[in-house]
Structure formats: C-alpha cells, structure tokens
Amino acid sequence: xxxxxxxxxxxxxxxxxxxxxxxxxxxxxxILTIIGPSGxxxxxxxxxxxxxxxxxxxTIKINSDVLVDTNNNGDxxxxxxxxxxxxGLKVGLVFQHFNLFPHFSVLRNITESQVxxxxxxxxxxxxxxxxxxxxxxxxxxxxxxxxxxSGGQKQRVAIxxxxxxxxxxxxxxxxxxxxxxxxxxxxxxxxxxxxxxxxTIVIVTHEMNIAKSISDRVIFMEEGMIIEEGTPEEVFEKxxxxxxxxxx
Amino acid sequence: xxxxxxxxxxxxxxxxxxxLFSLTLLFSLPLGLILCFAxxxxxxxxxxxxxxxxxxxxxxxxxxxxxxxxxxLNPIFGVQPPRFASAVIAFALNYAAYFAEIYRSGIISIPxxxxxxxxxxGFSKRKTFTIIILPQVIKRxxxxxxxxFMTLIKDTSLAQTIVxxxxxxxxxxxxxxxxxxxxxxxxxxxxxxxxAGIGKAFSFTEKKLSYYK
Ligand SMILES: Nc1ncnc2c1ncn2[C@@H]1O[C@H](COP(=O)(O)OP(=O)(O)OP(=O)(O)O)[C@@H](O)[C@H]1O
Ligand SMILES: [Mg+2]
Numbered sequence: 001x002x003x004x005x006x007x008x009x010x011x012x013x014x015x016x017x018x019x020x021x022x023x024x025x026x027x028x029x030x031i032l033t034i035i036g037p038s039g040x041x042x043x044x045x046x047x048x049x050x051x052x053x054x055x056x057x058x059t060i061k062i063n064s065d066v067l068v069d070t071n072n073n074g075d076x077x078x079x080x081x082x083x084x085x086x087x088g089l090k091v092g093l094v095f096q097h098f099n100l101f102p103h104f105s106v107l108r109n110i111t112e113s114q115v116x117x118x119x120x121x122x123x124x125x126x127x128x129x130x131x132x133x134x135x136x137x138x139x140x141x142x143x144x145x146x147x148x149x150s151g152g153q154k155q156r157v158a159i160x161x162x163x164x165x166x167x168x169x170x171x172x173x174x175x176x177x178x179x180x181x182x183x184x185x186x187x188x189x190x191x192x193x194x195x196x197x198x199x200t201i202v203i204v205t206h207e208m209n210i211a212k213s214i215s216d217r218v219i220f221m222e223e224g225m226i227i228e229e230g231t232p233e234e235v236f237e238k239x240x241x242x243x244x245x246x247x248x
Numbered sequence: 249x250x251x252x253x254x255x256x257x258x259x260x261x262x263x264x265x266x267x268l269f270s271l272t273l274l275f276s277l278p279l280g281l282i283l284c285f286a287x288x289x290x291x292x293x294x295x296x297x298x299x300x301x302x303x304x305x306x307x308x309x310x311x312x313x314x315x316x317x318x319x320x321l322n323p324i325f326g327v328q329p330p331r332f333a334s335a336v337i338a339f340a341l342n343y344a345a346y347f348a349e350i351y352r353s354g355i356i357s358i359p360x361x362x363x364x365x366x367x368x369x370g371f372s373k374r375k376t377f378t379i380i381i382l383p384q385v386i387k388r389x390x391x392x393x394x395x396x397f398m399t400l401i402k403d404t405s406l407a408q409t410i411v412x413x414x415x416x417x418x419x420x421x422x423x424x425x426x427x428x429x430x431x432x433x434x435x436x437x438x439x440x441x442x443x444a445g446i447g448k449a450f451s452f453t454e455k456k457l458s459y460y461k
Contacts, residue, residue, distance in 0.1 A: 052364050085370060093368045099361035102460045103383050113369035116379060147461040165369060 001028045003063060003169050003200040004049070008070070010057035011041075011048055011224075018044050020224040022058070026169070031191065031201045033211040033232075036221030042204040043096070045221075046171050050093045051084065062087050063168060089117070092167030096174040098158040100146040106133070107142050110161045118165065125164070132160040136190070152183040159190065169200040176210055188214055208236065249426045254434070261418035262438055265404045268335055268414065272400060275340035280347025287348055288355065298348070305345030311406050314338040318410040335407040343400060350392050354385035387457045394450035398443045415439065 004026040011019035019041045026032050034042050047053045049060060051067070057076060060067040067087045068078045078084060101109050107129055114125035133139050136156040146154060155175065162170060176184045184207075191214050195201060205211055211218050211232055218235040220228040228235045286298035305313070318334040358381055366376030408417035419435040422428075 047364075050368050052367060088368070089370050091368075095361060095365065097361060099359075099365035101362070101365070101380055103387070112379065113371060116375055117370040145460045161369070 002026065002061070003028045003030070004202070005061040006049070006058065008058040009045075009048065009055055009060065011044055011053060012056045013044075018224050019048070019055075022221075022224070022226055024219055024226060024229065026200055026202060028168075028200055029195070029198045030216045031195055031203070031214055032217050032219065033203045033205055033215040034219045034221060035205060035208070035211055036227075038206075040221040041224040042221055043173055046093060046173055046202070046204060050091055050171065051088050054078070062090055065090075089165060090168045091171065092162035092165055092169070093171045094155070094158045094162050094173070094175060096177060098146075098154045100154055100157055100161070102146050105143050105145055106138070106149070106157050109146070109157055110164050113161070114164050128164055129160065132163055135193075136160050151178045152180075152186065155179070155183075155187070156190070163194075169202060170194065172201070172203045172205075174204060174206065176205060176207055184210070212236065249422075249428055249430055254422050254426075254431065257418050257422065258415065258431075258434060258438060261413055261415045262442070264332075264407075264412060265401070265414045266442070268332070268339065268404045268407055268412070269400055271336045272339040272343055273397070275336070276343035276347055279340060279344035281351055283344055283348035284351040284355070288352060302345045302348060305342050306349075310338070310342050310403060311409055313342055314406060314410060331410050331412055334410060335412055339400070339403070339407075343396070346396060350389050350396065351385065353392070354389040355381065357388055358384055387454075387460075390450060390454050390457070394447065397446050397450070401439060401442050401446065 002025045006025065007023045009019055009022040010017060022045065024032075034045065036042055044053065048055050049062075055068060055076060057070050057074060059069045065083065065087050066079060067084065068076060070076050079087065101112070104112060107126065110129035110132060111122065111125035114120045114128060115122055120128070130139070130142070133142055136159065138153060138156050138160070141149060141153060141157075146157070149157065155178075159170075176187055179187060188210065191201060191203070195214075203210070203215070215232055218228075218230065218232050219226055220235055220239060228238050230238075283298055283301065286294040287302065289295045289298075314335060317338045318329060318331065322328050362380055362384070363376060366380045371379065404414055405416035407414050408420075411417070415435055415438055419431045423431040
C-alpha cells in the first residue's frame with residue numbers, strides 16, 4: 001500500500017523550475033529520507049506536499065486520495081476545499097525551526113488544534129497531549145512556554161503537536177540541524193519508536209549518518225531533480241563512486 | 249483666583265476630554281483593523297482606496313479634517329452637525345488611519361512560519377489569524393499604541409476649535425478671566441495625570457504579556 005505517490009511534480013518560482021519532474025512514492029510504514037545539497041528543492045517539495053505551496057504540474061496522491069492532478073492540457077486541478085483540508089490533516093510536518101506558537105504554553109501548543117480543528121473536548125485533548133509529552137519525556141515542561149525550552153525540547157514539542165493530530169505521514173525538515181550528538185541519538189530513537197508504531201515517515205536531512213541509520217529508502221536530489229533512489233547502501237555507494245565532489 | 253469655580257470647571261472639561269478620547273478609541277481601533285485588512289489585501293479595489301484614505305488622513309492636519317466635517321459639511325447637507333459627534337467622527341476617522349498602519353507593522357513582523365504552522369495543523373485562515381497571529385500582534389504593537397494613546401489625549405485639545413469645552417478651552421477662558429498663568433499649569437497637570445494613567449495601564453499590560461517572547 002502506498003501512503004504517498006507523486007508523479008511528474010513541477011514547481012516553478014519566477015518561472016524557474018525549482019522542482020523538475022519529481023516522481024516517487026512512499027509505502028505505508030516506510031521511512032524515507034531525502035538528501036541533497038542546499039537549494040536542491042527539498043524543503044519546497046515538503047511544502048508542496050503539505051499544501052504550503054501550489055504546484056505547477058503533476059500529481060500528488062495521499063493514501064489514494066488525489067490532492068492534485070494535471071490533465072493532458074497541463075491544467076493543474078486541485079481537489080475541492082473540503083477534501084484538501086481532509087488530506088491536509090493526514091499529513092503532519094515538523095518544521096526546521098519548529099514554528100511553535102510562542103504565546104501558548106507547551107500544553108496549549110499541543111491541544112489548540114485538537115480542540116479548534118478536530119473539535120475534541122479540552123479534556124480529551126489534554127489527555128492526548130499528556131500522553132504524548134510522557135512519550136517525549138517532557139511531562140515536566142507542560143506549563144513552560146516555548147522561549148523557555150532548549151532546541152531539543154522545542155523539537156519534541158513540535159513532534160508531539162504534529163502527532164496529536166493523528167497524521168498518517170509525518171514529514172521532518174532538517175530535524176537534526178540544530179541538535180548536538182546526544183540529541184541526535186534521542187531523535188533517532190523517537191523516529192524508531194514512531195516507526196515501530198507503523199507511522200510513515202519522510203525526513204529531509206543533510207546528514208548521511210541519520211539517513212544511513214534509520215531509513216528504509218533514500219532519495220538523492222539535485223537541482224530540483226531526483227538523481228538517485230534506493231536503499232541507503234545502494235545510494236551511498238553510487239554517490240561515492242560518481243560524486244566524490246559532493247561533500248555532506 | 250477662585251479655585252472653587254475653576255477646578256470644577258476643569259473637572260467637567262476633563263470629562264469631555266476623556267469621553268472624546270474613549271469614543272474615538274471605541275470606533276477607531278476596530279475601524280483601523282478593517283482598514284488594515286483592506287490595505288494589505290492583494291485586491292487593488294481594496295488596497296488602493298485604503299492607501300489613498302490613509303494618505304489623506306495622515307497627510308492633512310487633524311484640525312483641518314475636524315473643521316471640514318463640522319463646518320464644511322453644513323452647506324452640503326444643510327444642517328449643522330452636532331459639535332461633539334463631529335469631533336468624535338473626525339478623530340475616529342483620523343486615528344483609524346494611524347492604527348491601520350500600526351496593525352500592519354505588527355502583522356508583517358510575525359514570521360511566516362506561524363502562518364505555515366497554522367495551515368499545516370488545519371486551522372482555517374480566519375482561525376489562524378484570530379488564534380495565532382492577532383494575540384502576538386497585540387503584544388508587539390503595545391509600545392507604539394501607548395504613544396498613540398498619549399498623543400490622542402493631547403490631540404483632544406484640537407476639539408476647542410469647534411467650540412467643545414474641553415480642557416484647553418476651559419484653561420484659556422479662566423486664564424483670561426483671572427489674567428493668570430496658573431490655569432496653564434493646572435491644565436498641564438491634568439494632561440500629565442491622564443497620560444501617566446495611560447502609561448501605567450500599558451506597562452501593566454506589557455508586563456502581563458511578558459511571559460513569552
Ligand atoms: N520564496 C522563494 N522565492 C524565490 N526562490 C525560492 C523561494 N523559495 C525557495 N526558492 C529557491 O528554490 C530553491 C530550492 O529551495 P529549498 O529551500 O527547497 O532548498 P533546500 O533543498 O531545502 O535547501 P536547504 O538544504 O538549504 O534547506 C532554491 O534555489 C531557492 O533559492
Ligand atoms: Mg531546506
């Protein structure tokens with residue numbers, strides 16, 4: 001079963017193709033990492049899938065729901081608004097800079113969308129948040145504000161906030177860029193735990209080690225195109241041979 | 249100098265000043281937000297009129313606007329509008345333009361990541377604005393707003409030009425009657441007390457909202 005299917009995705013900014021004919025799919029329960037040099041379009045790809053950007057061509061299917069399709073005339077057709085919102089709720093995104101809500105406590109960061117979007121009761125939302133915070137080892141920070149948290153703690157709140165919405169696929173943009181080695185280890189453990197729970201995960205990263213240690217499959221992007229795709233071993237072997245100039 | 253006459257007159261004048269101040273805020277604060285939305289709209293039919301309006305209001309003297317509304321509208325509609333209502337209308341229309349720009353500066357200072365986070369979590373545009381953006385905007389514009397509120401207290405003295413008996417008009421009258429400078433000093437104290445109160449209220453609110461950065 002495919003959790004995500006992308007065909008011939010094109011994204012232009014100022015008429016330049018930032019993403020050029022991207023096609024790939026992610027199976028349910030799989031961990032996919034996307035690597036590639038700065039400016040290759042990794043973040044833009046995540047933003048397109050999460051509906052933060054509109055695409056200029058191609059197809060995005062999430063869980064067999066068509067978010068956007070393009071016909072033979074090149075007309076890009078998005079699903080109607082309700083379905084778009086539905087599809088949006090099936091994907092979660094943990095931003096590179098977390099984008100926590102600074103005016104809300106940790107608890108409220110995790111509950112607000114449950115209450116206002118999913119219409120859960122405050123009690124139910126609180127219970128879910130508390131469980132997630134326990135899982136993230138953050139129970140003691142429940143009443144703290146984001147400005148009082150370290151980078152690693154902010155990240156775990158951001159993960160909990162995304163998980164509280166019960167997404168089927170969770171996307172991470174550069175999750176380890178601001179973490180020290182110990183926190184990187186913690187992050188890998190969280191991902192493994194989520195993956196054991198059958199979560200489908202897509203991670204954009206610069207770090208080979210992360211890609212190697214957790215992913216089922218790796219995609220290498222350059223200049224808006226997918227250059228290599230395969231198991232971590234396959235992709236890194238090819239990169240070593242063909243792209244010695246490329247330094248992570 | 250007869251303080252028994254002068255002070256009660258000043259107190260009742262202060263009431264006029266304060267009611268002009270409050271009514272102006274009551275109308276101009278929401279009006280400014282609407283104007284701000286129009287100004288920030290991508291649609292030219294909305295943002296162009298808003299831009300022109302803001303330019304007119306900020307680019308011409310409030311006293312001129314006040315006189316235009318009170319005296320200038322008379323020949324058009326054939327009736328003299330009530331003095332106090334004219335002042336409230338003129339002040340509210342004028343301050344709304346400033347508030348619109350203050351709101352706008354607050355809104356554009358919020359990182360786009362906040363909108364992205366709202367969108368990804370499924371908040372509608374409206375909910376993203378009211379739940380996530382607006383509270384942060386309010387915190388950010390408080391210092392500028394406190395300036396503006398204090399300026400408004402002082403600007404109310406312009407209302408004397410259409411014969412509203414507020415603090416300055418009362419002060420001048422008694423300064424003439426008693427041929428004394430004391431009323432000016434008293435007036436200064438009245439304005440200072442009001443603005444000190446405003447300053448206090450704002451620093452209290454700022455402190456209340458200082459639990460986050
Ligand atoms: N809003 C924008 N306006 C213009 N160009 C943009 C915009 N957003 C992204 N780009 C361009 O799109 C390209 C891809 O950007 P993107 O952020 O997706 O790269 P990335 O692979 O995530 O890079 P990094 O590893 O540095 O995060 C870059 O060349 C960037 O300059
Ligand atoms: Mg990026």
